[in-house]
Amino acid sequence: MTQEQAKKFKYWQYRTIGATMIGYALFYFVRKNFSFAIPGLAAEYGISNTSFGIIMTVVGLIYGLSRFLNGLLADRMNGRYHMSIGLLLCVLASFAFGFGPSILGIELGVAPHSLVVVFGVLLVLNNIFQGSGFPPCARLLSHWIPPHELATKMSVWNTSHSIGASVLAILCGYVMGTMGSDLTGNAEAVETIRQNLVTLNPALLENPAELQEQVQSAAAHVGAWQWCFWIPAGIAVLGAAWLFVGLRDTPSSVGLPELPVEDAMEALMALLEHYIPLMSSTLDRSLQYMLDTHGYNIAYSEKKHDVSFTTVLYRYGVPFVFSQPVPDSQPLSLGSLVHEFGHYHSFLVDPTYE
DSSP: OOHHHHHHHHHHHHHHHHHHHHHHHHHHHTTTHHHHHHHHHHHHHOOOHHHHHHHHHHHHHHHHHHHHHHHHHHTTSOHHHHHHHHHHHHHHHHHHHHTHHHHHTOOSSSOOHHHHHHHHHHHHHHHHHHTTSHHHHHHHHHHHSOHHHHHHHHHHHTTHHHHHHHHHHHHHHHHHHHOSBOOTTOHHHHHHHHHHHHHHOGGGGGOHHHHHHHHHHHHTTBTHHHHHHHHHHHHHHHHHHHHHHHOOSSGGGGTOOOOOHHHHHHHHHHHHHHHHHHHOHHHHHHHHHHHHTTOEEOOOOTTSOSOEEEEEETTTTEEEEEEOOOSSSOSSOHHHHHHHHHHHHHHHHOTTOO
């Protein structure tokens, strides 16, 4: 690169890191807000912890599957569009959740199954869209950060979810404590809330003072839980617009040369080294073994076939990853690398794996 190109590249590198950090933090704004709304939902509609537990279990599984599928999609889609559209869809699901009771015409009282189903469906949809948060970030950052800078800058970037969760906790704590309608003077509403709380936790009858305190607190902020969805969603929609305006997919899209294929490959491998240890100590041991024995060939060569596979070197009893990166803006997707590493790990822990 020329000096002018290097300066422009550095500007877009920092812009991409900053934009994706803000964007990923805002994904947490419209994902973790449900936890802060649970006390209000329980008091106003009598939804049990069992129902909440089932919903959270299902959406957790959906979120994991969505991240995998969005990883495949990220390899084939412009990261700028992928991330901004994904966040916008999460925003719509969050807004809809807040309007759930109004859509069904339900007021205070024991929630019918239809309301629980609507809440569950909206949370599932939200977590389907939530999977479009990290995969485009991984793709974008591998194009903009050379491998020798990746560890430091990814460590900084990785604080984004903690920042998002922390700011959301402060925001939703304020919302639940100050907003909503004060119905403490409405005897019917107070009694409905009291019945819901006692049904969910009969032990409160043994402590009338605590029961009264919880009833009055809930009655003073009826509907505050809705603002835990609407306010973060309103902030996140601005973030989606910023992602669309602020991101660019690759250096070539702003007239800059791409990172060399070798650098991009090393960047993807560095991403793998960064995240695998966070997932499982067993996976980490397999990764370290692969790195220590150099059990892979992922460098580009004109003489290599355009394939990716994992095999076993039976004479040595060890697996081996082979891959030919594509010499363009997507030398090798992180998803493909993770896929082949999955086979490598399976071969390593079970020699009979096929």
